[in-house]
Amino acid sequence: MRPHHRPTPRVTRLLGSLLLVAAAGTFVAGAAPTPEVAAEEAARKARPLGEVVPAPASVAPGGSPYRITRDTRIRVGASQEVRRIGEYAAKVLRPSTGYPLPVTASGGQDGIRLRLAKGAFGAEGYRLDSGAKGVTITAAKPAGLFHGVQTLRQLLPAAVEKDSVQPGPWLIAGGTVKDSPRYGWRGAMLDVSRHFFTVDQVKRYVDQLALYKVNKLHLHLSDDQGWRIAVDSWPRLATHGGSTQVGGGPGGFYTKADYKEIVRYAASRYLEVVPEIDMPGHTNAALASYAELNCDGVAPPLYTGTDVGFSSLCVSKDVTYDFVDDVIRELAALTPGRYLHIGGDEAHSTSHEDYVTFMARVQPVVAKYGKTVVGWHQLTGATPAKGAVAQYWGLDGTSAEEKERVAAAARNGTGIVLSPADRIYLDMKYTADTPLGLDWAGLVEVERSYDWDPGNYLPGVPASAVRGVEAPLWTETITKSDDIEYMAFPRLAGAAELGWSPAATHDWDTYKVRLAAQGPRWEALGIDYYRSPQVPWPAR
Structure with a gap:
């Protein structure tokens, strides 16, 4: 057995020094950090x-x-x-x-x-x-x-x-x-005609839009499947034309007080409401409500399907323009914003000659009641009113002839709002497996919805003619707020950035990182969103 040795005085002094150093280190580590640290x-x-x-x-x-x-x-x-x-x-x-x-x-x-x-x-x-x-x-x-x-x-x-x-x-x-924003028009459209959404549901969407500095709420208030705004001079538009929706549900409509509340609430979030009454096509709900609006005087049944292009107001009847004047007058009186949208798309049952005639008579009515005309880009197939805005919803594959017609109108003073369907139509499926949405314009994943430049998207359109961008959400397959959110997020955030941010900041690789950081925010807000595999979301 080895003998036990006591430490020498030199070792004792060394150990004591080490203990003092250790104690000093503990004291420094536990001290309050300096203000700089x-x-x-x-x-x-x-x-x-x-x-x-x-x-x-x-x-x-x-x-x-x-x-x-x-x-x-x-x-x-x-x-x-x-x-x-x-x-x-x-x-x-x-x-x-x-x-x-x-x-x-x-x-x-x-x-x-x-x-x-x-x-x-x-x-x-x-x-x-x-x-x-x-x-x-x-x-x-x-x-x-x-x-x-x-x-x-x-x-x-x-x-x-x-x-x-x-x-x-x-x-x-x-x-x-x-x-400060790149464009003055940063919009989102909600189709309340195919499926009806309550005032509270619209307000919820408004709050979500406001977070991303969107400043226009375009409400698609009429279509073949439903008329959603009360008109005192034509009451059956709402009570009969608004009584159903896609699939045959109960539908609904906004009273004038309801609509004013939406307008007020949107204004409190600095969004301007742009109401749309689609015409001369997409009008079956109106035609079903009043027989005299039909050329043959016979009202068709209410429609709950999803086909397009089969309906038309009767362009040759004077009562049609009495109807248009009354609707625009009452809607303009409820709308403090500058714009009123008259639709004009997919009027396949209206001859070109009748379409031109109709638009020539209707656009001055909008001006008479103090509003600026907005129409889908088919409006450029007629003669857009001075100062009118055309909303382009074409695809990459839209014909060169149609694109040039839009560009010619833009060069002649028509403002352009860009809503290309294969980029920022929020109802397009993300992938073939997306449970909601449509795919007629193609599949639109998050990168595709973001990675384009509104300033040079349409050949021949002067950059000065581009008023901004708008992300429409059509609701053939959308029935509740969770559906709206799943289809809008994350793509809506990209559309908002296209409208707000300088072109120099546009970069998918850096954007997707900033976008990923929004995921926890949406979860905190209770927003249901699509976790695209293209985005590096934080782990849950």
Whole structure:
């Protein structure tokens, strides 16, 4: 057995020194970090300043993040409209943070500040400055402040969208965002004719559109399968023409009060409602409601199928134009926005001569009631009114002749809104296995819906003629809000970016990463979405 040796004095001193060093290290490690170290740690926890959809025009990260706390105030100044935007922001942030977030007119440099000021922002642009003391959103108009609030939301963790208290922390990365839209028309269309959707369902979609800075809600209010807006002078349009839908369900219609509420709610989210009454085709619901609108004076039965192109108003009858005048007059009176959509597509049962005659008589009626004409791009086969907007829904395979007709109208002053069906028709299937949707325009996965440039999409159309983009959602197979969301998301976000972001930011490889970060946000909001394999979604 080896003898036990006591340590020598030299070894004892060495061990003591090591213990002192270890103790000192423990003390340093447990010490409160310096302000500089704390700021760096917070900055690492904050979401990247540019991880936003649509991509901002300019992002300059830097400095310390701002942390929303129980003491944060939302400062709005004296403007009642700015106060309303502040209350909207507080309503979004309070449930998840659990903080009171009072909205106050009192001055101060801290907290979340919403400021109106002259500057190079345009009607919808804004500047967001974030630092340790607070976040300031500055805009020339309230719409810009509202869009800035949407960016603020996306700079916070996705859990901020939940309706119960979450742990946080609620950090907004330091730096400056300068932002304004590429196009003034950034739209989404909802077909409420094939299947009817309630006021609350439309409001839910409006809230989802607002998050991505969409500013037009195009409501397709009439078609063969249903008439969805009350018209006092022609009451059977709604009560009879609105009594069914695709597949034979109960249908429904909006009273004038319902429609006004949709318009009001959309305006509170800075969306302008563009109502559409489709004519002279897609009119079976109207023809079934009033026999005199038919050339033979016989009302057809209500229609619940999905065929197109078989119906037409009687172009030669004076009563047709009495009907058109009454409908446009009443609808224009309910609609504060600038535009009224008169459809004009797939009028296969109307001769070309009758179509031209009809459009020549109807477009001045729209102007008479103070609105600007919008029509599907077939309107360019007639003579578009001065200042009219044509909505192009063709495909890559649309004939060169038809594309040139649209381009010629654009060169002659007609504005163009781009809604190519094989790119941003939200009712097209993603893949052959998609349980909802149609495929007549092809399969439209997420990359295809995003990877095109509105500025040079149509040959011969001057860039100055392009008013923007719009993503339509037709509802032959769509019956509930979950269906809307599954088909709209994630493609709607890409359409919104095409309308808002500078062309220089357009890049699929970087976009898909920013898009992937939206997945947890949609889950927090209860949005059902398609988890495309093309997008690197975070693991659940």
